Amino acid sequence: MGAKINSYLMSEDARVQADFYIGSLGGEIQFLSTFAETPGIPEEMKDKVMHLALTVAGANTLMISDSFEPVAYNRSICLSLNYDDESEARTAYFKLSEGGESKYPLALQPWGAYYGEVVDKFGVTWMITKQ
Structure with a gap:
């Protein structure tokens, strides 16, 4: 048995953040889905990213999602x-x-x-x- 830890970031604009990391570290988006696939989602949220997985700096997986609330990072996680x-x-x-x-x-x-x-x-x- 074992598990793998993946970093999952909440974002105010997941697409822009992913593009920045791809430009900074190299990589590509492996998967992207939006909230449009979720029943009952308000129209203004349908184009928001529900799940985005990308590889950066080689074969490292980083995941990002648009947040429904303001995002604040701190130094307790790097x-x-x-x-x-x-x-x-x-x-x-x-x-x-x-x-x-x-x-x-x-x-x-x-x-x-x-x-x-x-x-x-x-x-x-x-x-x-x-x-």
């Missing part, structure tokens, strides 16, 4: 990307920081790895590491 290549780590760091905030610059750490932290323009905190 997404961590670990790279083997310093150039790829730097590219991801800088692209994710566009329109966001650099919390900790990507730099060589005393433990021998490169580490940096960024909050993207959607409020998601990313920890970028190059071992």
